Amino acid sequence: MKKESKKKSGGTKDNADQSDAPVVSKPKIIKEKTPEERKAAHVEGIVKTAIAAFIGMIAGFGAFYRFGAGTETPWYAALIIVAVLAYYAQRVIYPAIKIDTKEFGVKDWFYVEFIVIDFCLVTWTLLLN
Template identity: 55%
Template sequence: MSKSSNKKPSVAKKEVKPADDAQPAPTSSHGRSQFKMRTPEEKKQAHKEGIIKTAVAAIIGMVAGIIAYMQLGVGDDPTVKWYVIMMFIVGISFYVMKLSFPLFKIKPKEFGFKDWFYVEFIVIDFCLVTWTLLLN
């Protein structure tokens, strides 16, 4: 007898065919909205807005770095601490971005904590990098 004749007959499995209008299952996560499928146009618009947010924050950071270099130079004044300067830059850049984003058709009222943290990190990062490059 061969080994193939000892095999058990395979059981037919049910095949699940996805419907054309299949949507992700709704999620209930403590009052949060349900997951919404985005159209390609919405994805393209979100990508465009992300690039604009990053570019505006980078430009503001570079300008802040140039101003910090012009006003403070090396920053060896013992009465002014660098972290105080960074907090001033964060505060000023917040209001500059809040006023400049509507010019690019971006609604800053829809920003959450994560969005603001992201753009402020970009500002501080570009400010410190620009200031450091100018010091060398």
């Protein structure tokens, strides 16, 4: 009886060893950028940030002239409107200046929208004072 139980547990143990084996993944090969590619990426990042900041400032002026102090409209509604309009404006502006929006990830869009909202709020606040 002991031999049978050893066989059963031994077979189970072998299957467990195979499924518990660590999965070894190949490391990603990171392509080194040339100095020209680094400079182009840096300039492109500055242009994206500058355009987002400019859109945010325009949105801040628009929010000030449209909503004033913002007491009649919930502030988050104004920010959602600004974020949506800025997103679609950037989808049109970036391809016009040769920046490929298809390469944008969620993190990139979050970054430029944060810049827009931030500059909108700062401009709006400065105009209120």
